[in-house]
Amino acid sequence: MKDNIKFVQGNEACVEGALYAGLDFFAGYPITPSTEIAEHLSYRLPQSGGKFIQMEDEIASMCAIIGASLTGHKVMTATSGPGFSLMQEALGYAIMTEIPCVIVDVQRGGPSTGLPTSVSQGDVNQARWGAHGDHAVIALTASNHQDIFAITVEAFNLAETYRTPVILLFDEVTGHMRERLVVPEEGEIPLVGRLRTSVPEGVDYHPYLPREDGRLPMSDFGGVHRYNVTGLFHDMWGFPSNNPGVVQGLLRHLMDKINNNAHQIARYNEYFVEDAQVLLISYGSAARSALHVVQNRRPRGERVGLLELQTLWPFPVDLVRERCRAPEIVMVVEMNMGQVLQAVKLGVDDPEKVFLANRIDGSLITPTDIRNILRVIQGKGV
Amino acid sequence: MPVKDYIRERFFPHLWCPGCGHGIVMNALIRAIEALGLSKNEIVMVSGIGCSSRISGYLDFHTLHTIHGRALAFATGVKMGLPELNIIVPMGDGDALAIGGNHFIHAARRNIEMTAIIMNNRIYGMTGGQYSPLSGYGTLATTAPYMNIDHAFDVVQLSIAAGATFVARTTTYHVQQMTDCFKKAILHEGFSVVEVLSQCPTYFGRKNKMGSAADMMAFYRDHTTPIGSKKKKENPDLIERGIFVQKDLPEYCRAYDTVIERAKGKGQKG
Numbered sequence: 023m024k025d026n027i028k029f030v031q032g033n034e035a036c037v038e039g040a041l042y043a044g045l046d047f048f049a050g051y052p053i054t055p056s057t058e059i060a061e062h063l064s065y066r067l068p069q070s071g072g073k074f075i076q077m078e079d080e081i082a083s084m085c086a087i088i089g090a091s092l093t094g095h096k097v098m099t100a101t102s103g104p105g106f107s108l109m110q111e112a113l114g115y116a117i118m119t120e121i122p123c124v125i126v127d128v129q130r131g132g133p134s135t136g137l138p139t140s141v142s143q144g145d146v147n148q149a150r151w152g153a154h155g156d157h158a159v160i161a162l163t164a165s166n167h168q169d170i171f172a173i174t175v176e177a178f179n180l181a182e183t184y185r186t187p188v189i190l191l192f193d194e195v196t197g198h199m200r201e202r203l204v205v206p207e208e209g210e211i212p213l214v215g216r217l218r219t220s221v222p223e224g225v226d227y228h229p230y231l232p233r234e235d236g237r238l239p240m241s242d243f244g245g246v247h248r249y250n251v252t253g254l255f256h257d258m259w260g261f262p263s264n265n266p267g268v269v270q271g272l273l274r275h276l277m278d279k280i281n282n283n284a285h286q287i288a289r290y291n292e293y294f295v296e297d298a299q300v301l302l303i304s305y306g307s308a309a310r311s312a313l314h315v316v317q318n319r320r321p322r323g324e325r326v327g328l329l330e331l332q333t334l335w336p337f338p339v340d341l342v343r344e345r346c347r348a349p350e351i352v353m354v355v356e357m358n359m360g361q362v363l364q365a366v367k368l369g370v371d372d373p374e375k376v377f378l379a380n381r382i383d384g385s386l387i388t389p390t391d392i393r394n395i396l397r398v399i400q401g402k403g404v
Numbered sequence: 405m406p407v408k409d410y411i412r413e414r415f416f417p418h419l420w421c422p423g424c425g426h427g428i429v430m431n432a433l434i435r436a437i438e439a440l441g442l443s444k445n446e447i448v449m450v451s452g453i454g455c456s457s458r459i460s461g462y463l464d465f466h467t468l469h470t471i472h473g474r475a476l477a478f479a480t481g482v483k484m485g486l487p488e489l490n491i492i493v494p495m496g497d498g499d500a501l502a503i504g505g506n507h508f509i510h511a512a513r514r515n516i517e518m519t520a521i522i523m524n525n526r527i528y529g530m531t532g533g534q535y536s537p538l539s540g541y542g543t544l545a546t547t548a549p550y551m552n553i554d555h556a557f558d559v560v561q562l563s564i565a566a567g568a569t570f571v572a573r574t575t576t577y578h579v580q581q582m583t584d585c586f587k588k589a590i591l592h593e594g595f596s597v598v599e600v601l602s603q604c605p606t607y608f609g610r611k612n613k614m615g616s617a618a619d620m621m622a623f624y625r626d627h628t629t630p631i632g633s634k635k636k637k638e639n640p641d642l643i644e645r646g647i648f649v650q651k652d653l654p655e656y657c658r659a660y661d662t663v664i665e666r667a668k669g670k671g672q673k674g
């Protein structure tokens with residue numbers, strides 16, 4: 023086997039993607055089913071001069087990566103539901119202070135300790151609304167190891183492009199399952215480095231003054247420019263402000279920089295969507311079963327298609343609305359009580375034709391489950 | 405450099421009440437940094453939330469004003485990203501030892517080089533006078549209207565037990581000693597803790613009938629004594645001041661360099 027072909031867990035595919043993207047600082051706290059990410063990185067990072075630290079909890083992990091990112095490093099943490107809950111306040115801080123970072127949530131069953139070793143996709147809305155206050159987030163997912171690798175690289179790229187935390191919502195099945203991964207050659211996937219200011223030493227640098235294109239160049243904290251960073255509403259200097267204009271301006275900026283670029287941030291795969299009478303919308307490990315249904319029914323002449331979402335937030339509403347126009351039935355396949363279903367229903371012209379095929383018992387939804395639910399919807403009985 | 409050159413005048417007027425001890429701490433800190441001849445660019449200040457934490461905004465260093473209780477966790481990431489800089493973390497007693505208590509003991513245990521300043525006013529100033537883990541049994545607070553039955557930590561004992569390699573205590577009355585403690589703490593290669601008894605006349609003082617700010621400072625004068633003094637033997641209730649611990653143990657970031665060396669050796673072997 024060639025060196026760059028591996029047979030690995032999804033969690034390792036994420037590790038490979040992160041290292042490919044230039045990760046050089048990781049802080050985390052062990053939790054099933056994400057722990058392998060920390061374990062592998064504790065081994066791999068120092069080999070290339072990077073740093074790994076096991077913190078005292080997930081709050082501290084999230085805080086530590088924010089601190090390290092500010093000093094110019096590419097950073098990540100990884101956890102599962104209970105730890106993701108603990109991270110929310112600091113996640114909001116990273117949003118407010120516009121500090122790039124990547125947070126992996128390998129989802130398990132919840133709420134609470136829930137089902138530590140079973141699959142779920144119950145944290146989709148937590149990723150969207152876990153932190154308090156109005157805000158926008160980027161959350162991505164993938165259904166196979168090659169895509170987990172690529173979307174992890176993408177997460178780092180988007181974090182730098184938009185100066186924002188990016189959440190990777192994987193799940194227990196993809197995280198633990200073993201599958202082939204081909205690690206791309208260096209340079210095969212473009213990487214976005216940190217946009218650093220060209221303001222020279224000794225000249226005033228405004229950490230929160232967007233350029234014309236909306237991006238905010240950074241200056242490595244502790245370097246040649248001294249500035250203030252705060253989670254309070256702040257002006258272009260980073261100084262606290264409760265001036266209504268400043269407050270409204272900052273909040274709009276934080277929302278707009280992401281929501282206005284939803285189209286650019288949308289990542290997805292499509293299978294037989296063009297002429298689909300039944301459109302399945304799915305993501306993560308559930309999309310594997312959905313794809314199986316499509317591949318299985320097409321040869322039998324059933325016009326079933328799959329839209330596999332990789333960007334969950336900002337919700338690619340234009341894409342979904344457009345793709346849902348022609349099909350007679352839209353079925354969202356997910357392992358929760360309908361979290362993406364809600365977003366689809368809100369977005370489409372005709373919400374009555376949108377149905378849910380789900381499993382919430384800690385088991386992977388199977389192609390048979392999906393088939394059976396579809397038959398019920400179609401009035402064919404099981 | 406004059407004191408005012410360390411200050412961001414844009415941030416003034418400050419939000420501290422008249423007589424608050426936190427300004428005295430800021431003054432002593434500036435004098436310590438000045439005496440050490442450190443440039444403003446060599447200092448990173450990371451703080452949480454509270455009246456005390458506001459120091460970071462007022463000073464012209466690299467300043468990171470974070471969330472309540474988590475300053476040391478942020479500072480850990482900053483330090484690992486930039487091991488060559490001096491990190492100073494000013495905290496209130498609630499910030500450091502209630503919500504942030506876990507981060508405090510773990511930062512101390514790791515012996516990561518940074519200076520934790522605990523401005524102990526025995527109360528939550530910023531939120532208006534609720535009891536803190538340092539208020540102590542029998543005190544009054546807005547959330548202990550009858551009497552506080554929580555026992556207080558001894559910050560020095562706690563720091564030592566957690567593994568801090570430099571531990572000192574002083575008060576706002578003893579500014580010379582405070583400056584001296586800060587100087588030594590900043591130079592210390594490891595996790596250093598300086599507890600400063602700092603008066604909050606507005607809440608702790610008023611609730612507990614401690615008098616004016618000056619009265620509260622006189623209290624520090626009369627109820628503290630240098631470590632191991634004769635007075636302490638005669639009156640065990642006196643609070644000791646001075647440097648309790650100053651020892652050398654491997655510092656976290658330097659130890660991490662060893663990890664990197666080992667990993668690189670292993671990486672080459674395949």
Ligand SMILES: Cc1ncc(C[n+]2csc(CCOP(=O)(O)OP(=O)(O)O)c2C)c(N)n1
Nearest residue numbers: 453454455456472496497498499528529530
């Ligand atoms: C998570 C969270 N909980 C509570 C608060 C409210 N809060 C702000 S400062 C503070 C305590 C301040 O007391 P202390 O840390 O002792 O500092 P002081 O103001 O007395 O200097 C509290 C409870 C907060 N900001 N964040």
Ligand code: SF4
Nearest residue numbers: 420421424455529604
């Ligand atoms: S409330 Fe207390 S701690 Fe806060 S500024 Fe006033 S005197 Fe100082």
